[in-house]
Amino acid sequence: MNRPLLEVRHLRIEFPTRRGVLVAVDEVSFTIGPGEVLGVVGESGAGKSLTGAAIIGLLEPPGRIAAGEILLDGERIDRLPHEAMRRIRGRRIGAIFQDPLASLDPLFSIGQQLVETIRTHLPLSEGEARKRAVDLLQEVGIPAAARRTGHYPHQFSGGMRQRVVIALALAANPQLIIADEPTTALDVSIQAQIITLLKRLCRDHGTAVMLVTHDMGVIAETADRVAVMYAGRIVETGPVADVINAPKHPYTVGLMGSIPSIVADRDRLVQIDGSMPRLNAIPPGCPFHPRCPRVFDRCLHERPDLMDAGSSRAACWLYDKVPA
Amino acid sequence: MNARLVAALRLSWDSDVAYSFRHSPYAIVAAIVFVLFVGSAVFAPWVAPHNPFDLSQLDLSNSLKPPMWLPGGDPSFPLGTDDQGRDILSTILFGARISLAVGIASVLFSMVLGVALGLIAGYVGGSIDAFIMRVADVQLSFPAILIALLVDGLARALLPRSHESLAFYVLVLSIGVSGWVQYARTVRGTTLVEKNKEYVQAARLFGIHPLAIMARHVLPNVLGPVLVIATIHIATAIITEATLSFLGVGVPPTQPSLGTLIRIGNDFLFSGEWWVTLFPGIALVVMVLAINLLGDWLRDALNPRLRT
Amino acid sequence: MTAFILRRVLQAIVVMLVVALVAFSLFQYVGDPVQLMLGQFATPEDRVRLTHELGLDQPFYVQFFHFVVNAIHGQFGVSLRIGKPVSVLLAQRIPATLELSICAALLALAVGIPAGVYAGLRPNSWLARTLLSLSLLGVSLPTFLIGILLILVFAVILGWLPAFGRGEVVHLGWWSTGLLSKTGLMSLILPTITLGLFQLTLIMRLVRSEMLEVLRTDYIKFARARGLRDRAINFGHALKNTLVPVITITGLQLGSIIAFSIITEQVFQWPGMGLLFIQAVSYVDIPVMAAYLCLIALVFVTINLIVDLLYYVVDPRLRADRPGGSGH
Numbered sequence: 023m024n025r026p027l028l029e030v031r032h033l034r035i036e037f038p039t040r041r042g043v044l045v046a047v048d049e050v051s052f053t054i055g056p057g058e059v060l061g062v063v064g065e066s067g068a069g070k071s072l073t074g075a076a077i078i079g080l081l082e083p084p085g086r087i088a089a090g091e092i093l094l095d096g097e098r099i100d101r102l103p104h105e106a107m108r109r110i111r112g113r114r115i116g117a118i119f120q121d122p123l124a125s126l127d128p129l130f131s132i133g134q135q136l137v138e139t140i141r142t143h144l145p146l147s148e149g150e151a152r153k154r155a156v157d158l159l160q161e162v163g164i165p166a167a168a169r170r171t172g173h174y175p176h177q178f179s180g181g182m183r184q185r186v187v188i189a190l191a192l193a194a195n196p197q198l199i200i201a202d203e204p205t206t207a208l209d210v211s212i213q214a215q216i217i218t219l220l221k222r223l224c225r226d227h228g229t230a231v232m233l234v235t236h237d238m239g240v241i242a243e244t245a246d247r248v249a250v251m252y253a254g255r256i257v258e259t260g261p262v263a264d265v266i267n268a269p270k271h272p273y274t275v276g277l278m279g280s281i282p283s284i285v286a287d288r289d290r291l292v293q294i295d296g297s298m299p300r301l302n303a304i305p306p307g308c309p310f311h312p313r314c315p316r317v318f319d320r321c322l323h324e325r326p327d328l329m330d331a332g333s334s335r336a337a338c339w340l341y342d343k344v345p346a
Numbered sequence: 347m348n349a350r351l352v353a354a355l356r357l358s359w360d361s362d363v364a365y366s367f368r369h370s371p372y373a374i375v376a377a378i379v380f381v382l383f384v385g386s387a388v389f390a391p392w393v394a395p396h397n398p399f400d401l402s403q404l405d406l407s408n409s410l411k412p413p414m415w416l417p418g419g420d421p422s423f424p425l426g427t428d429d430q431g432r433d434i435l436s437t438i439l440f441g442a443r444i445s446l447a448v449g450i451a452s453v454l455f456s457m458v459l460g461v462a463l464g465l466i467a468g469y470v471g472g473s474i475d476a477f478i479m480r481v482a483d484v485q486l487s488f489p490a491i492l493i494a495l496l497v498d499g500l501a502r503a504l505l506p507r508s509h510e511s512l513a514f515y516v517l518v519l520s521i522g523v524s525g526w527v528q529y530a531r532t533v534r535g536t537t538l539v540e541k542n543k544e545y546v547q548a549a550r551l552f553g554i555h556p557l558a559i560m561a562r563h564v565l566p567n568v569l570g571p572v573l574v575i576a577t578i579h580i581a582t583a584i585i586t587e588a589t590l591s592f593l594g595v596g597v598p599p600t601q602p603s604l605g606t607l608i609r610i611g612n613d614f615l616f617s618g619e620w621w622v623t624l625f626p627g628i629a630l631v632v633m634v635l636a637i638n639l640l641g642d643w644l645r646d647a648l649n650p651r652l653r654t
Numbered sequence: 655m656t657a658f659i660l661r662r663v664l665q666a667i668v669v670m671l672v673v674a675l676v677a678f679s680l681f682q683y684v685g686d687p688v689q690l691m692l693g694q695f696a697t698p699e700d701r702v703r704l705t706h707e708l709g710l711d712q713p714f715y716v717q718f719f720h721f722v723v724n725a726i727h728g729q730f731g732v733s734l735r736i737g738k739p740v741s742v743l744l745a746q747r748i749p750a751t752l753e754l755s756i757c758a759a760l761l762a763l764a765v766g767i768p769a770g771v772y773a774g775l776r777p778n779s780w781l782a783r784t785l786l787s788l789s790l791l792g793v794s795l796p797t798f799l800i801g802i803l804l805i806l807v808f809a810v811i812l813g814w815l816p817a818f819g820r821g822e823v824v825h826l827g828w829w830s831t832g833l834l835s836k837t838g839l840m841s842l843i844l845p846t847i848t849l850g851l852f853q854l855t856l857i858m859r860l861v862r863s864e865m866l867e868v869l870r871t872d873y874i875k876f877a878r879a880r881g882l883r884d885r886a887i888n889f890g891h892a893l894k895n896t897l898v899p900v901i902t903i904t905g906l907q908l909g910s911i912i913a914f915s916i917i918t919e920q921v922f923q924w925p926g927m928g929l930l931f932i933q934a935v936s937y938v939d940i941p942v943m944a945a946y947l948c949l950i951a952l953v954f955v956t957i958n959l960i961v962d963l964l965y966y967v968v969d970p971r972l973r974a975d976r977p978g979g980s981g982h
Contacts (some may be wrong), residue, residue, distance in 0.1 A: 040365070080878055104884075112881025119879070124872035127891050128971055129898075138890075139880045174970040190880060484669055488954060489910035491917070499935040499943055503680070585796045592798045593920055593932050605796075612802060612921075616817070620806055627799045635794040642790065 025096055026053035027230050028077065028198055033090035035072050035081065035254075037301075044301040046085065047072050047254045049327070054198065059224065059231040061245030061262065063238055063277070065298050069254040070234045074200045076100070077232070078115050079107040094198075113143040116191035116229075118220075120203040122184035126175035132159075132186050133171030136193060143194035158189040163219060181212035188220060198230045205240060217244055238277065242266055250274050253298055253309040260334025270336040272314045308339070316340060366647040376639035383633050387443035394436035395422065399600075404431050410619050426621040428610065434621060437607055438629045444603040445630070448517050449584035453576055455522030456583075460529025461565070461572065467530065468537025469560055479534070482527040490524035494586055497523055498595050513597050521586050525579055532571045537564050570648040577641035581634045588630055604630040662962050666955040671722070673951035677944035678721045730945035735937045740945045743930060749830045750820055751919070751926030755912045757842060758850035762911070763904065766857030773858065774865025774896075775888055785858065792855030797914055801848040801921035808844060816841045818923040849918040853907050860903050864896040871895075898969050905961035909954045 035047035047069040054060045062070045075081045077092055079099070092100040099110060111117070119125045127135060136155035140146060146154065152171070159167035162185040175183060184204065191199055201220065205213040221244050224231050233245055241248050241262060249259040250271065258271040269275045276294035296313040299305060305312055311321040320339045331341035367373050386393050397403055408431035414421045425434040467478040485493065497520035505512060540546065540563055549559040588605030590596035592612075597603050599610065604626045611623025705711050712720075724730070730740040773782040809817035821837030823830040832838030868874060869892055877887045916928030923929065927946060934942035 040369075078879055080875065108878075108881050108883065110881070111879055117876070117879035119872060119876055121872055125876040127873045127877065127895065129894050129969060130891070131970075138882065138886060142880070142882055142886070176971045187876070190876075193880070484672070486906075488950075489913045492910075492913040492950065495916070495932075495935060496947065499938070500680070502935070503938045503940065581794065585794075588796050589798055589917055592796075593917065593935075595932075595935055608799065608802065615802065615806060615810060618810075620810070623802060624806070627802065631791075631795055631799065634796075635791060638790055638794050 027056045027058075027095060028054040028232070029093040029096075030073070030077070031091050031093070033073065033076060033092065034088045035069070035076055035085060036088040037085050039084075041302065045088075045254060045304070046301055047076070050090070050251075050254075050256055051328075052249050052256065052259060054230050054232060056197065057224070057228045057230055058247065059221070059233060059245045061241035061248040062232060062234045062251060063236060063241055063248060064251035065236060067298060067301075068251040070236075070251050071202050073251075074117075074202050074232060074234050078111050078117055078200055080111075080117075109143075112139060112191075112196065113194045114196050114198065116194075116196040116199040118184075118187055118191045118199060118201040118204045121207045122180060122187045123175075123207070125187050126183060126190075128175055131172050131174050132178070133173075136171070136186075136190060139190055139193040154193075155189075158193060159186070161223065162186070162189045162192075164189075180208055181216065184208060184212075184216050185219065188216075188223065192223060192227065192229070195227060196229060198232065199224065200232045200234070202234045203236070204233075205237070206235070213240070220244070238266070250277065253304055254301070255309065255337065256328065257310065257338070258331075258334055258336040259328065264333040268332065268334075270331040270334050270341065271310075271338045272316050272340075273310050274336075276315075308337070363647045367643070370643050370647075372639050373643035376636040376643070379632060379636040380640060383442055383636070384446065386439050387446050390436075390439040390443045394433075394439040395424070396433040396436040398432035398437045398440060406431050410614070410622070412619075413621050413625075425625045426619075428622045429614065434625050437602060438604070438626050441602050441604040441607050441626060442629060442633065444514075444597060444601060445584050445587060445605070445633070448514065448521065448587040448597070448603065449580050452518045452521035452525070452583045452587070453579050455518055456525035456579065457529055457572065457576055459522065460526035461533050461568075463526060464530035464533025465537055465557070465561060465564065468534040468564075469541060469557055475534075478530065482530055485524075486527050490521075490582070491586055491589055493524035494520040494590060495593075495595065496520075498590060502595070514601075517587060517590065517596055520590075521583050524586070525583065528575050528579070529572060532575065533564065533568050536568045540564050540567070574641060574645045574648060577637060577644055581637040581641065584630070584634055584637070604633075658966060659963070662959055666959055669955055670948075670951060673948060674722055674725060675718065677725075677947050678718050680940050680944050680947075725945075725948055730948070731941040733934075733939055733942050735934065735939040735942070740941045743942065744927060744945060744949065745828060746830075747925060747927040747930050750832070750924060751912065751915050751928060753832060754842065754845055754849060754918065754924060754926060755908075755915050757846040758853065758915075758918075759908050759911050761846055761850035762853035762857055762907070766854040767861055767900075769854075770858040770861025771865060771888075771893060771896075773862040774869065774892075777862075777866060782862075786862070789855040789859050792851055793859070795852070797848060797852055797917045798921050800851055801844070801918060804844045804848060805921070815844050817844070820925060845918050845922045845924055848921065849911060849915055852914070853911055856907060857900075857904055861896060861900055864899050865892060868892045868895045894968070898965065901964050901968065902961055905957050905964075909957045912953055913950060 030053070031051050033047055033050040034045065037044040037046055050069070050073055052060065062073065064070050072081065072085065075085075076087055077099075079102070081087065087100055090100075091098055094110065094114060099107065102110070126132065130138075133152065133155055136158060137148065137151045140151040140154050141148070144151070144154075155171055156168045159170065164170055164182060164185055170178075175186070178186065188204075191201075199220075204220065205216050208216060217240055220231070223229070231244075233241065235241060245262045247260065248262045248265045249256050250265070250273065251257065252273050258265060258269065258274045260270075265274060266278060269278050273294070294313055299309060299312070306325075307323045308314070308317075308321040308326055311317045314321065318339070324339070326337045326339050326342070328335040328337045329341050329343070331338070367377075391397065408420070408423065408427050409429050411423050411427040411431075412419050413426045413434075414424050416426075419426065423433045423435070425438070427433055428437070463478050467475040498516060501512075501516040501520065505516075537560060540560060545563070546556050546560060549556050587596060587603060588608070591603050591605030592609045594609065596605055599606055602610065607626035608623050608630070611619075611621075611626060614620075614622045728741045732738065733740050733743055736743060769785055773785050776782050805817045808815045816837065819841060820832045821839075821841035822835040823832050823838055824834040825831075832842055873895075874887060874892055877891050882891075913928075915924075915926060916932055918924065919926045919928040920932055927949070930942060931946040933939070934946065
């Protein structure tokens with residue numbers, strides 16, 4: 023593979039609180055190649071969204087990047103000055119958030135919002151920007167796009183609004199889009215349309231995507247590779263087909279087992295007992311060990327890093343080539 | 347001390363609210379000041395150096411003495427005296443007593459009225475709800491001081507003779523009536539949420555009046571917000587009382603509150619006897635500021651979203 | 655649009671009628687106007703005659719109708735204390751109150767909004783913290799005490815500014831203004847600060863908290879993610895969204911400035927409507943009280959109406975017509 027578009031190395035995100043420092047994301051490393059779709063899955067609170075926010079430089083205080091680095095096209099972007107980072111947001115990295123109803127400013131028409139985004143990043147005149155706005159709306163499948171630029175967000179349905187949000191994210195043709203739960207807030211019937219749209223647009227524009235979701239079905243349909251997160255760490259990563267069909271980490275095994283569409287041919291749904299630990303009570307050793315069906319002594323004391331496990335990589339002592 | 351009490355104390359000491367209190371110097375100072383005020387107000391007859399309302403103690407030769415650190419000052423009147431020879435410090439202590447009494451009584455009145463109307467509006471709904479909330483809207487668009495003035499004016503017109511003796515109650519009524527809306531809105535909102543929960547429906551089956559069980563469940567839920575509103579409202583009520591008294595329509599001069607004292611002292615401003623008005627004024631501001639600081643802190647401490 | 659305005663105007667009329675009813679009840683049930691007007695030595699015949707002349711023998715709704723008609727024409731009878739028509743008294747006093755109130759409102763808005771925006775955008779800066787602490791002091795200072803302290807410092811101790819009255823006024827037709835003479839302007843300074851300070855602190859605190867609230871919303875986060883410039887986010891998106899609630903409350907605050915002018919006028923012996931009203935309350939001068947009540951209600955209702963219309967202009971969600979809302 024060529025040089026990756028995005029490279030995250032040993033990322034650690036902390037929240038200082040009055041009862042001590044919470045580590046929300048720890049030792050997270052991954053890459054995304056140009057035009058590649060990386061799915062990031064995990065339960066809520068696993069650190070997926072925080073990782074996304076850290077990449078676009080929008081971690082909310084008191085959250086902070088405590089260690090590690092983030093590279094875009096080989097250039098560090100995690101400690102850029104405010105203004106330089108702003109130029110990257112929207113221009114080179116776009117973002118799509120969970121709730122399209124809340125993502126658009128209710129007091130500005132969608133045309134105004136598109137034009138201001140386009141003109142912030144591209145040297146276009148008002149008229150050219152307006153034309154590009156209409157083209158974008160057409161591209162994301164908004165009927166009668168030219169006429170609807172003057173409309174306000176409340177005049178669109180949820181699905182239509184998410185299309186507008188996608189148009190806004192693509193406005194300056196970024197190389198990477200971070201899509202944080204882009205379909206969670208939508209009706210099930212519309213989710214598939216939006217995912218198909220996102221997939222098509224990114225293929226057409228050659229845009230890479232970091233797709234953050236807790237919906238394994240969406241990942242299966244969209245992603246090239248997948249990273250599974252648990253308690254702020256990546257526990258397994260690999261090509262999407264391998265991770266889904268032959269999950270290695272016991273947590274991933276449980277996760278796949280709980281999805282009806284994937285286990286249709288199996289006898290019954292599997293359930294993982296217990297719940298993910300709170301950030302202030304992450305157990306020593308492997309954080310998954312209290313819930314792991316295959317736990318053994320070493321898991322209690324030593325924390326596993328990602329290691330080769332067939333075609334994937336998993337953070338699990340089961341795959342350690344050199345037994346301790 | 348028994349062990350359970352110790353445990354309970356330890357728990358409340360460790361609670362978030364207590365933690366935020368211990369780490370908020372403003373709140374601590376404000377609480378101390380407030381307790382001092384309440385204490386000296388309650389015990390005014392015992393802690394005040396003089397009894398300013400005992401006519402036999404007054405001596406006109408003591409009138410308009412400056413504070414003790416100025417030339418002509420008298421150590422037995424630390425903050426000086428007014429035109430009738432009353433000790434300013436003592437009148438302030440007695441005045442704070444009346445200001446606090448009116449403030450707290452009218453807030454209690456507002457609170458009971460507002461909580462009851464909010465419960466009824468939220469629970470009964472329909473046209474009664476619409477009516478109550480419409481009245482609330484209209485009233486909210488008029489400043490409290492204007493409504494208090496109006497109620498006070500009405501009471502004066504209706505009870506021309508007995509007004510002096512009833513002044514305290516009239517004042518509590520007029521300030522209380524002007525402040526119920528916020529309580530009603532808060533309680534109504536929570537009631538609307540609780541109303542459709544199953545336990546309320548179930549209560550019906552057991553023959554308990556739903557309104558009774560609602561009160562039992564809604565009230566604990568609104569305790570926090572109502573407490574915050576009430577704290578800040580005490581400060582507002584004290585200001586309103588002082589203002590009415592300053593305007594001459596509050597408590598009678600025979601039982602002066604801080605506002606009355608400031609009004610009386612105002613006449614001496616130009617002849618150089620500034621202490622007659624300034625010290626009651628400072629006392630009023632310090633007291634109100636302390637309550638406002640406590641209210642601000644309480645609001646932040648009880649609002650988890652603002653907590654970091 | 656028209657339906658919206660009509661509904662609001664209708665509501666305003668209902669509120670005015672309710673206030674008129676209260677004012678009318680004051681007339682009707684408080685004291686005995688016949689007794690008041692005739693004094694103690696009236697004969698029973700005089701009583702009957704005056705009762706008839708005043709229309710007091712007519713049914714309630716007829717009397718109320720006459721009251722409303724008279725009120726619309728500005729006729730509220732004769733002041734019991736001064737013996738002049740209330741309309742004349744009020745007309746003399748209106749300019750003083752309005753000039754004071756408008757100056758105070760301008761002060762409150764011109765300082766309160768920028769300070770609030772600043773404190774909302776930089777909540778942790780020392781200036782914002784100082785402003786916030788000062789504002790708490792401002793909220794804790796009763797208006798009349800601010801006035802007294804200002805008089806003590808600037809009139810009594812320093813002797814820079816006059817302590818009471820309007821100074822020299824210039825008559826422009828029926829309007830008397832203090833804005834055209836030096837003493838008039840000097841006299842305006844202390845009352846303006848006194849009246850405006852409390853509103854200023856309220857507006858500042860309100861703008862700050864709304865600004866903080868809006869900055870937490872998803873659409874501001876998304877605006878950042880779109881890479882918009884800080885200026886566009888803060889002063890375009892955030893400020894405009896802050897305006898919606900700020901307009902309402904500020905509008906109401908402006909109304910209460912006129913009400914609070916009662917206190918300021920008392921402190922500075924400012925010859926406005928508030929001073930007239932507070933004297934009326936002390937003397938139970940019902941016609942003046944009723945007229946003032948109706949006038950203040952009219953001001954409030956008008957301000958509310960303007961606020962609603964502004965709301966409508968700022969917030970597209972309220973514009974009921976949805977051209978082609980067919981995206982559903």
